Amino acid sequence: MANNIKKTSKGGNKKPSNNKGNFKKHNNHSTPKMEAVKEIAYNDTLTVGQLANLLHKNSSEIIKFLFMMGNMSTINTVLSDEDIELICMEMGVEVHKEVIIDEENIEEQLENITEDESKMVSRPPVVTIMGHVDHGKTTLLDTIRKTNVTSGEFGGITQHIGAYQVSLRGRKVTFLDTPGHEAFTAMRARGAQVTDIVIIVVAADDGVMPQTKEAIDHAKAAGVPIVVAVNKMDKVGANPDRVTSEMAEQGVMPEEWGGDTIFVPISARNGDGVEDLLESVLLVADMQELKANPDQLASGTVVEAKLDKGRGPVATLLVQRGTLKAGDSIVVGTSYGRVRKMSNDKGMEIKSAGPSMPVEIIGMNEVPRAGDVFMAYDTYKKAQAIATARLEKQIEKERNANTAMSLEDLARKIEQGETQDINVIVKADVQGSAEALKASFEKLEVENVRINVIRSTVGTITESDIMLAMASNAFIYGFNIRPTAAVRKKAEEDGVEIRLHNIIYKALEELEAAMKGMLAPVYEEVVIGQAEVRQTYKVSKVGTIAGCMVTDGKVVRGCKARLIREGIVVYDGKLASLRRFENDVKEVTTGFECGLTMENYNDIKVDDYFEFYQDQEVTE
Numbered sequence: 001m002a003n004n005i006k007k008t009s010k011g012g013n014k015k016p017s018n019n020k021g022n023f024k025k026h027n028n029h030s031t032p033k034m035e036a037v038k039e040i041a042y043n044d045t046l047t048v049g050q051l052a053n054l055l056h057k058n059s060s061e062i063i064k065f066l067f068m069m070g071n072m073s074t075i076n077t078v079l080s081d082e083d084i085e086l087i088c089m090e091m092g093v094e095v096h097k098e099v100i101i102d103e104e105n106i107e108e109q110l111e112n113i114t115e116d117e118s119k120m121v122s123r124p125p126v127v128t129i130m131g132h133v134d135h136g137k138t139t140l141l142d143t144i145r146k147t148n149v150t151s152g153e154f155g156g157i158t159q160h161i162g163a164y165q166v167s168l169r170g171r172k173v174t175f176l177d178t179p180g181h182e183a184f185t186a187m188r189a190r191g192a193q194v195t196d197i198v199i200i201v202v203a204a205d206d207g208v209m210p211q212t213k214e215a216i217d218h219a220k221a222a223g224v225p226i227v228v229a230v231n232k233m234d235k236v237g238a239n240p241d242r243v244t245s246e247m248a249e250q251g252v253m254p255e256e257w258g259g260d261t262i263f264v265p266i267s268a269r270n271g272d273g274v275e276d277l278l279e280s281v282l283l284v285a286d287m288q289e290l291k292a293n294p295d296q297l298a299s300g301t302v303v304e305a306k307l308d309k310g311r312g313p314v315a316t317l318l319v320q321r322g323t324l325k326a327g328d329s330i331v332v333g334t335s336y337g338r339v340r341k342m343s344n345d346k347g348m349e350i351k352s353a354g355p356s357m358p359v360e361i362i363g364m365n366e367v368p369r370a371g372d373v374f375m376a377y378d379t380y381k382k383a384q385a386i387a388t389a390r391l392e393k394q395i396e397k398e399r400n401a402n403t404a405m406s407l408e409d410l411a412r413k414i415e416q417g418e419t420q421d422i423n424v425i426v427k428a429d430v431q432g433s434a435e436a437l438k439a440s441f442e443k444l445e446v447e448n449v450r451i452n453v454i455r456s457t458v459g460t461i462t463e464s465d466i467m468l469a470m471a472s473n474a475f476i477y478g479f480n481i482r483p484t485a486a487v488r489k490k491a492e493e494d495g496v497e498i499r500l501h502n503i504i505y506k507a508l509e510e511l512e513a514a515m516k517g518m519l520a521p522v523y524e525e526v527v528i529g530q531a532e533v534r535q536t537y538k539v540s541k542v543g544t545i546a547g548c549m550v551t552d553g554k555v556v557r558g559c560k561a562r563l564i565r566e567g568i569v570v571y572d573g574k575l576a577s578l579r580r581f582e583n584d585v586k587e588v589t590t591g592f593e594c595g596l597t598m599e600n601y602n603d604i605k606v607d608d609y610f611e612f613y614q615d616q617e618v619t620e
Contacts, residue, residue, distance in 0.1 A: 039094040046084060049075045055091055062087055123292040123355040124165065124172035125285035126194055126318065129229075130215035131201030136231040140201055140268035144175065144278070163303045163316055163358030164345035168278045173285075174318070174356045176303060194301045194318055195222065197284050199277070200252075201229045204238035204265070208246035210457065214464065216250050217455045221423075221472045225284050226252055227262050229277055234267040292355035297376040298324035302332055303358060305367045313337075313364040317374055324359065324376060325352045329383035333372040334394055336387035337364035338380055422449065422515070423474035425465055426456040429568045433479050433504070434458055440508055441477075446515040460567025461487050461498060469496040477507055480569050482562060482611050485530055485552040500525075502572065526616050529553025531594070533608045543576075544602040545595050548610065554589040555596070555612045562611045563604060570608075574599045 040054045048066075052059035059075050065087060066073045079087070081097060088095040131137050144166055165172050176195065198219040202212055219226050228247060230240045244254050244263060253259020262280045266273030300320035308314045315332065317324070324330075328339045340363035344350050353359045365387075368374070377383040424441055428434035438456040445451075454472055455465070461476055461483040469476050469491075476491070478500040483491070491498050501507040535547035548555075555561075557578040563571040576597040578585055588594040598604070 037093055039096070040088065041096045042084070043097065045078050047075070048073055048077050048079060051079060051084060051087065055088070055093060057091065065090055119293045119295050120291040121294060121355075123290050124174050124357075125196045125281060125288070125290055126174045126176060126356055127197045127199060127281055128176045128195045129199045129201060130218065131229075132203070132206070132209035132211035132215075135201045135203040135206065135209070135212070136268040137201050140199075140229065140231065140266070140274070141175065143268050143271050143274055163318060165357065166278070168275070168282065171282060172356070173278060173281055174358060176318070176358075193222065194303070194320070195224050196288060196290055197227060197281055198222075198224050199227050199229050199281070201231050201268075202243050202247065203232045204230050204240050204243055205232050205235050207239075207242050208250060213250060213455075213457065214468075216247075216252060217468060220251070221454055221468065225261075225288070227264065227277070227280050227284060228252065228254075229268075230263055230265045231268050233265045233272065234270060240265055290356075292321050294323045294354045296322040297378065298322040298328065298330075298353075299373065299375040300324075302368050302370055302372045302374060304370050307367050308362075311362045313367040314360060314362050315364060315368055316358060316360050319353050319355055319357050319359065321355060322376065323352050323354050324361075326350075328376040329378075329380040330364075330374050330376045331383050331387045331390070332364065332368035332374040334387055334391040335364050335366040335368045336383045338383075339363050421452050422511075423469075423472045424451055424453050424511075425469050425474050425476045426453055426479070427461050427465060427476065427481055428456075428458060428479040429481050430458060436504060437477065437479055437507065440504060441511065444508065444512055444515065446512065449515050451511070451515075460484070461491075463487060463490055466490050466494055466496050470494045475499060477501065477511075479504070479507065481567055482564050482569055484567075488527070502569065524616055525613050527553070527611060527613045528559065529555050529590070529612045531555055531596075531610045531612070533604060533606055533610070534593075536604055536606060537595075538602075543597055544604045545597055546604045546608075546610075547593065547595055549593050550588050550590050551609075552590060553612070554587050555594065555610070556587045556614070557585065559612050559614050561596075561598065562613070563598065563601070563608055564611060565605065565608050570603070571598065571601045573601055575612075 037054070037056050042054065046054070048062050049059050052062055055062075063073050063075070066077075066083070069086070071083070085095055129137050129141060145164060163174060163176050165174050198215070200212065200215045200219065202208060216226070228243075230243050232238055233240065240263075244257075247261075247263075248254065248257060248259070252261050254261055254263045256263075262284065264273055264277045264280050266277055268274070298319050299322060300318045303316040303318050305313065305315040313335070324339065324342070326339050326342050330337065330339065339361050341361065342350055342353065343360045344353070345358055345360075350359070377386070426434055426437045426441065428437060434456045438453045441451045441453050454474060455468060460481045461478055463486075465476055466487065468474070474496075476496060476498045478498060480502045482500065483498060488498070499507070499510065501510075529550060530552040531548040531550045533546045533548055537545040537547065539545055555575070555578060557575065559575055561573065561575050562569050563573075576599040577595075578588065579595045580588055580592070585594070596610075
């Protein structure tokens with residue numbers, strides 16, 4: 001009671017009361033008699049006292065109710081969301097928990113936008129064209145662009161801004177002209193889901209090629225519907241059946257075979273079938289029911305950006321929600337600015353741009369990154385403050401950069417029931433190994449945890465593999481191949497884990513152990529250096545001596561070494577000797593030459609390279 005008396009002078013003036021001197025009833029945790037509350041909302045945790053204030057009840061009523069439920073509570077007890085719901089239900093009050101979204105986290109804000117269905121209108125589909133080099137991607141883009149340029153429009157030339165819109169029977173389609181699969185993946189790695197449909201171009205006289213497979217991998221990983229354009233139908237030797245069959249082998253099943261993918265025969269060079277292709281795109285778009293609300297502040301993605309000497313930072317934006325207007329203040333990543341000038345894909349200055357429309361803008365304080373999300377704000381000051389706060393957070397994050405998910409993290413996550421699908425990229429020295437690994441991985445199943453092999457190809461690990469792994473949160477398993485130092489460095493920078501093996505069952509055992517959450521390696525292989533073979537000398541009784549230049553790290557006498565030819569491991573063994581000039585040496589470091597021999601192996605050639613490694617015991 002003493003506490004109540006002390007608080008009288010503070011609390012007594014907050015709300016008018018007919019009982020002026022009645023300070024015994026009035027404290028911070030209860031309120032004088034007021035009209036009954038029918039609905040409350042809160043956004044954070046609540047104590048018993050705070051909930052009592054919101055309900056206009058005495059806190060003792062809530063404490064009593066909780067006591068009856070078997071919970072001993074005080075006025076300062078923090079209530080769970082379930083307890084708050086039960087108390088409000090008992091009091092006959094509706095309760096809502098409001099989600100507070102961090103204003104600086106644009107991506108989170110966009111995810112949590114609740115769209116007003118009554119204001120949603122149809123929007124044009126956004127299409128990306130991908131395929132193997134020389135299969136006709138660029139020709140198809142040019143054909144689509146030219147056939148949709150109206151006469152007298154800047155001499156019939158469409159300005160290239162990395163994205164453009166075409167019209168077909170009164171409807172529009174937006175095309176993204178990405179420079180390649182890497183750009184598409186980089187966008188997806190940053191969380192930008194910009195594409196609604198992917199057109200994969202396959203030459204009818206050439207069939208499915210490595211980059212075609214890459215395009216399929218990217219489209220599937222992004223969960224985007226595919227339309228296949230079977231190009232070069234005008235050429236002698238065109239075989240569309242072969243394309244259909246090979247695409248079906250890659251899991252892209254045509255409608256005629258009971259699948260859900262439309263195949264359209266075209267000739268990009270003379271324009272045959274291009275209109276049918278566009279109609280198919282509209283059909284797929286109709287099935288997706290693409291809609292957006294134009295009556296709100298704009299948000300979307302940066303398609304490309306550059307620094308122009310005369311105009312400063314120039315960015316091509318794809319508006320995905322709302323309407324972007326000239327003069328709007330926007331934030332992109334850590335950059336901000338005001339839209340000083342906005343042009344469409346035909347180079348004409350415009351004042352506003354709706355959903356699915358690509359525009360080029362100037363007015364940013366710095367060049368944003370392609371794939372970053374942008375958002376418009378009602379004031380320039382607010383945009384500036386949010387961009388500055390994001391920059392500070394990014395600097396802090398880079399300081400405390402953590403690596404991506406490792407197998408140890410995976411084991412922990414599975415133990416906690418967090419992960420159900422594990423994405424894996426398989427790279428092997430021969431097709432048979434790649435297929436065997438893929439089949440073996442996909443058969444592994446531990447307590448409903450499934451392996452999803454998103455790519456399985458022959459050859460060494462490339463930067464494209466690293467980017468796909470980063471975008472898909474995947475591991476890379478290499479079988480009898482070795483990545484270069486540059487690829488290793490990129491993987492390390494992007495937080496992608498590469499696991500290298502030369503025995504299939506060991507790779508399977510390791511992954512199965514991780515799936516069971518019991519990963520406990522005893523030894524870890526540590527690569528200590530690489531050297532390039534510049535010359536070879538054959539010496540009787542000694543064998544082949546390799547004259548090498550150490551290009552990375554160091555080589556240590558007696559260490560293990562792999563001989564690699566064109567990215568493929570041809571021998572794995574131990575160094576027999578290491579010399580510099582006429583002397584035996586313990587180690588040779590980067591930038592120095594040395595002579596070395598391998599135990600029981602002499603087939604060493606110029607331009608081969610060695611990878612030196614040691615097995616180190618992993619301490620718990």
